[in-house]
Amino acid sequence: MRIKVEWVSEAPVVLSGQEPVADYPALVAVQEAGECTFLEPLQLDFTVEKEFNHIRVSGRVATRVQLACCRCLVDYETDLVANFTVFYSKASDMPVEEEVALTDEDLVSAPYDGDFIDFTSEIEAQVLLEIPYKPLCNEECKGICSKCGADLNSGECGCDRSGSGLAFSALKNFTVKR
C-alpha cells in the first residue's frame, strides 16, 4: 500500500483495503520458511494526516495465520493484529540522530523520498513483530508426553515421566497427526 504525498493534508484521510500476502516479500519468506501460514489477506486500515513537518500514519493490520504450537506441535489458527503509528519525514529533512532516538517499536520514525510513501516495509515489520516466537495453542497447553508422544491436552497417557526432562526441543521437527 502506498499513498501520494500531495494527497495528504491536515484533514485525516482514511485508507482501507485488503492486499494479498504475496505482495509482501518478507511475509512470503516466513511462510516459505514454515514459521506460519497466512490464511487470509492483510486487512489494512490506515489514517494518514499531515502534522507539523511530518506525515503521521496510524495503522492497523489484521490477518489470520496458522501456527504450530511449540509444546504440543498441533497446528492452530489465530488472528494477528498490529496497531502502530509511524511518523514519515522527508528523507532530506530528517535529522540523522532521530532514527536512533526513537526505539519504541510501536512509535516509528521513517523517511520517505519522492512523490509516494510506500508502507510495505512498515507493514511487513509490524506483522513480523506479531508472530509469536514460541507459539502456544493455549497458555495452558500441557504439551506432549516425553515418553510416548501423546498429546496431554487430550488426557493423561499414564506414563511415568518423573525424572525425565521434557525434551521439547528435540521434538521440534516432528509433526503429530491426529
Ligand SMILES: [Zn+2]
Ligand atoms: Zn499446544
Ligand SMILES: [Zn+2]
Ligand atoms: Zn505417555
